[in-house]
Amino acid sequence: LVAMTLGVRDGLLEEDRQAFGRAGLAHVLALSGLHFGVLLAAADRALRGLGPRRWPVLAALTLGFVALVGPSPSVVRAASMALAALLALSTGVGRLRPWPVLALAACASLLLQPQMLFDLSFQLSYLALAGLLLFAEPLARLLGAPPVGHDPLAPELPRAEGGGPLPRLRGFAARALAASVAAQLPSASLVAGAFGVVPVLSPLVNLVGVPLSGLLVPLGFAAGLLGLVWAPLAAVVNAVTGPLAHALTRLAHLGARSPVVVWPEVDWLGHLCWAAAVAALALGVRR
Numbered sequence: 001l002v003a004m005t006l007g008v009r010d011g012l013l014e015e016d017r018q019a020f021g022r023a024g025l026a027h028v029l030a031l032s033g034l035h036f037g038v039l040l041a042a043a044d045r046a047l048r049g050l051g052p053r054r055w056p057v058l059a060a061l062t063l064g065f066v067a068l069v070g071p072s073p074s075v076v077r078a079a080s081m082a083l084a085a086l087l088a089l090s091t092g093v094g095r096l097r098p099w100p101v102l103a104l105a106a107c108a109s110l111l112l113q114p115q116m117l118f119d120l121s122f123q124l125s126y127l128a129l130a131g132l133l134l135f136a137e138p139l140a141r142l143l144g145a146p147p148v149g150h151d152p153l154a155p156e157l158p159r160a161e162g163g164g165p166l167p168r169l170r171g172f173a174a175r176a177l178a179a180s181v182a183a184q185l186p187s188a189s190l191v192a193g194a195f196g197v198v199p200v201l202s203p204l205v206n207l208v209g210v211p212l213s214g215l216l217v218p219l220g221f222a223a224g225l226l227g228l229v230w231a232p233l234a235a236v237v238n239a240v241t242g243p244l245a246h247a248l249t250r251l252a253h254l255g256a257r258s259p260v261v262v263w264p265e266v267d268w269l270g271h272l273c274w275a276a277a278v279a280a281l282a283l284g285v286r287r
Contacts, residue, residue: 001216001220001223001241001245002220003029003030004028004029004031004035004213004216004217004220005035005217005220005221005224006031006068006069006224007030007031007069007070007072007075009029009030012029016249016252016253017029018256019249019252019253019255019256020252020256021195022197022199022255022256022260023199023202023205023209023251023252023253023254023255023256023258024184024199024201024202024203024205024206024255025202025205025206025209025248025251025252025255027128028209028210028213028248030072030074030121031069031072031074031075032074032075032078032125033074033077033078033081033125033129034210034213034214034217035213035217036065036074036075036078036079036082037078037082038213038214038217038218039065039217039218039221040058040061040062040082042218043058043061044058052089052090055086055089055090056086056090058082058086059083059086059087059090062079062082062083062086063079063083065079066079071112071113072121073109073116073119073121073122073125074121074122074125076105076108076109076112077102077105077106077109077125077126077129078105080101080104080105080108080109081098081101081102081104081105084096084101084104084105085101098133099133102126102129102130102133106126109122120190120194123187123190124187124190124191127186127187127190128183128184128186128187129183130186131182131183131184131185131186131187131278132179132182132183134182134186134282134285134286135178135181135182135185135281135282135285136175136178136179136182136183137178138285138286139177139178139181139182139285140174140175140178140179142178142285143174143177143178144170144174145170145171145174145175145178173207176206176207176210176211177203177204177207180202180203180206180207180210181203184202184203185278185281186275186278188274189266189270189271189274189275190266190271192261192263192266193263193265193266193270193271196262196263196264197260197261197262197263198260198261198263199255199258199260200258200259200260200261201255201258201259202255205251205252205254205255205258208251209248209251209252209255212244212247212248212251213248215244216241216244216245216248219237219240219241219244220241222237223237223238223241
């Protein structure tokens with residue numbers, strides 16, 4: 001929980017760290033746009049009674065979160081995009097298109113720290129979101145997901161509408177699987193080159209792991225805040241987070257035993273060939 005909410009991973013057991021990596025769940029232990037989006041959505045829901053006046057409050061909370069956890073590449077990207085969306089909402093511009101906002105976040109990050117361009121976490125963060133924007137919706141449609149509405153705070157995470165519980169569940173599963181595959185497609189060669197393996201069943205493991213982490217992040221953050229007030233209040237929340245964290249860890253160890261593709265080295269030509277293949281696939285699925 002400390003790793004997922006504050007990005008501090010010093011207390012993780014090495015065997016757990018390796019299990020999350022081999023299962024394709026390492027991203028849930030690193031602060032990312034997923035964690036940031038979950039916390040921002042929770043704060044937005046809690047402050048909904050304020051109406052439009054909540055936009056500046058959410059912007060202040062965004063800056064406070066970056067100051068708390070530090071300006072890692074994925075956090076700066078998520079915060080830049082969130083601030084752009086909040087500024088557009090507060091000024092009446094409306095929902096922004098995601099590609100220009102992603103480019104704006106990249107420019108802001110590289111102006112602050114140009115060397116970030118060669119940081120693996122920077123590359124994986126932007127490639128994952130580019131993959132979501134390129135592939136998530138077409139793949140979800142191929143899997144039979146229903147039409148969607150868009151959340152202005154998180155344009156890359158559409159939500160299903162209409163239907164009964166079973167169609168909603170099918171739509172959620174289709175979208176979650178499509179999002180997991182889409183996020184990993186552009187960065188597969190980088191993952192293979194950096195870690196030597198590509199988990200084959202990672203999208204299926206993430207189908208369970210991402211919703212679990214989506215519950216754990218706001219609950220863990222709430223436990224931390226309540227613990228500052230009165231420790232027994234945090235213990236009440238941790239009565240829920242404990243079993244959920246145990247389930248996520250068990251899932252990681254189970255996923256770590258799934259098949260992997262071993263790929264010991266990828267040079268610049270390999271990355272270039274993979275980029276060409278991904279670009280061709282994007283053109284194909286988007287007609």
